[in-house]
Amino acid sequence: MKIMVSACLSGENCKYNGGNNRNEKVLHLMTENEVITVCPEQMGGLPTPRVPAEIVDGVVTAKDGRIVDAEFRAGAEKCLEIARREKPDLIVLQSRSPSCGVRQRYDGTFAGKLVNGAGITAQLLMEEGFRVVDVEDI
Numbered sequence: 001m002k003i004m005v006s007a008c009l010s011g012e013n014c015k016y017n018g019g020n021n022r023n024e025k026v027l028h029l030m031t032e033n034e035v036i037t038v039c040p041e042q043m044g045g046l047p048t049p050r051v052p053a054e055i056v057d058g059v060v061t062a063k064d065g066r067i068v069d070a071e072f073r074a075g076a077e078k079c080l081e082i083a084r085r086e087k088p089d090l091i092v093l094q095s096r097s098p099s100c101g102v103r104q105r106y107d108g109t110f111a112g113k114l115v116n117g118a119g120i121t122a123q124l125l126m127e128e129g130f131r132v133v134d135v136e137d138i
């Protein structure tokens with residue numbers, strides 16, 4: 001099986017704070033399947049570490065007020081290009097991220113509150129018909 005995963009789940013230090021979300025289940029999947037890792041925020045041109053961002057009234061905005069919507073959407077488009085080319089059977093993404101969140105994301109107030117809804121990349125990939133799951137659901 002071919003699987004696309006959020007790069008931070010594989011242990012790559014691409015998270016906004018320079019860390020990762022290393023996940024043992026994902027590492028196990030990587031031993032048995034062909035895995036493609038993607039980090040849409042880095043692929044959209046954002047540095048690591050970077051200021052955390054949330055979707056505020058539909059626009060991705062960093063905590064310092066800078067609009068980073070174009071970068072987030074560019075990264076999502078690059079992930080979509082890769083997915084179209086590689087045709088993964090499954091896409092496993094990190095929970096609650098404004099890019100990768102599948103079921104929930106932060107509500108745009110930077111107060112740690114969650115709302116139902118996907119991040120920019122997860123939404124795009126689901127709209128295109130890919131099988132996308134939250135890492136907490138594998």
Ligand code: SF4
Pocket residue numbers: 006007008009014015016038039040041042094097099100
């Ligand atoms: S954009 Fe996705 S892959 Fe990159 S650090 Fe955030 S959750 Fe992980």
